[in-house]
Amino acid sequence: MATLYAKLGVSQDATWEEIKRAYRKAAMKWHPDRNVGQEDVAHAAFQEIKDAYAILSDENQRKVYDAVYAQEMRRWDALEKRQREVEAARARMAQAAAEAKYTEMVGVAMRYADEGHNRDVLFGVLLGRECDAGMAQRIADSVSALQASRRAAQAAESAPAPDASTAGPEKDDAASPTQSAQTKHDKPADEPRNGGLFDSLWQGFFGVRS
Numbered sequence: 001m002a003t004l005y006a007k008l009g010v011s012q013d014a015t016w017e018e019i020k021r022a023y024r025k026a027a028m029k030w031h032p033d034r035n036v037g038q039e040d041v042a043h044a045a046f047q048e049i050k051d052a053y054a055i056l057s058d059e060n061q062r063k064v065y066d067a068v069y070a071q072e073m074r075r076w077d078a079l080e081k082r083q084r085e086v087e088a089a090r091a092r093m094a095q096a097a098a099e100a101k102y103t104e105m106v107g108v109a110m111r112y113a114d115e116g117h118n119r120d121v122l123f124g125v126l127l128g129r130e131c132d133a134g135m136a137q138r139i140a141d142s143v144s145a146l147q148a149s150r151r152a153a154q155a156a157e158s159a160p161a162p163d164a165s166t167a168g169p170e171k172d173d174a175a176s177p178t179q180s181a182q183t184k185h186d187k188p189a190d191e192p193r194n195g196g197l198f199d200s201l202w203q204g205f206f207g208v209r210s
Contacts, residue, residue, distance in 0.1 A: 004052035004065060012066070016057070023053040102139075105131045109143040119144035 005012050008022040026049045028034065035042035055061045108129060109122045117125075119140050126136035 003069065004056055007048055007052045008056065019053070019056050023049065023057075101131070102135065105129065105135065105139055106143070109139050110147075113143050113147040 003012070005014065008019060008026055010018050010022045014022070027046065030042050030045040030049060032039045032042045032046060055065050105126055109126060112122055112125055122143060123136055123140040126139060127133065131139075
């Protein structure tokens with residue numbers, strides 16, 4: 001919104017002399033006689049300059065204009081602030097909805113993967129739930145890889161221990177059965193489990209611990 005000061009090309013704290021010089025300069029520039037072929041445009045601009053000068057050259061009218069303009073600017077700033085707040089609230093709501101949708105789709109994919117379905121089935125199910133194609137692809141790939149790694153970890157845990165009879169020659173200073181039992185008993189109870197692989201993969205794919 002152009003102010004009367006801007007129309008004359010002066011600042012809001014311009015002196016009377018500065019306003020008068022600016023008016024004369026602008027009037028000469030936009031006088032219809034000096035703008036042959038653009039008389040209509042020049043006449044409109046010239047009239048705006050005259051109106052601005054009529055108010056700013058009068059001390060009382062200038063004070064009233066400054067007060068009204070300041071009040072309008074405060075109202076305008078309040079409207080802009082409110083608009084920014086509304087837009088920020090909408091953005092937060094949209095982000096929350098997107099996160100909720102993502103969490104829901106991950107849960108669906110995990111459920112179907114637990115039932116033994118492959119990656120393509122997961123992808124199709126997610127598309128059927130109106131999931132974005134890009135998101136559906138990322139979730140299907142991640143969940144499939146996660147489930148495959150979990151199954152591999154479970155298989156490693158359930159694999160039989162090596163037969164002691166096939167082991168190599170014992171050392172001369174092998175411990176007695178009593179010592180071996182004591183050593184086994186003293187082994188820390190909280191040894192790392194292969195399940196840690198699953199936990200690490202879950203952390204990498206979804207940013208949470210299982």
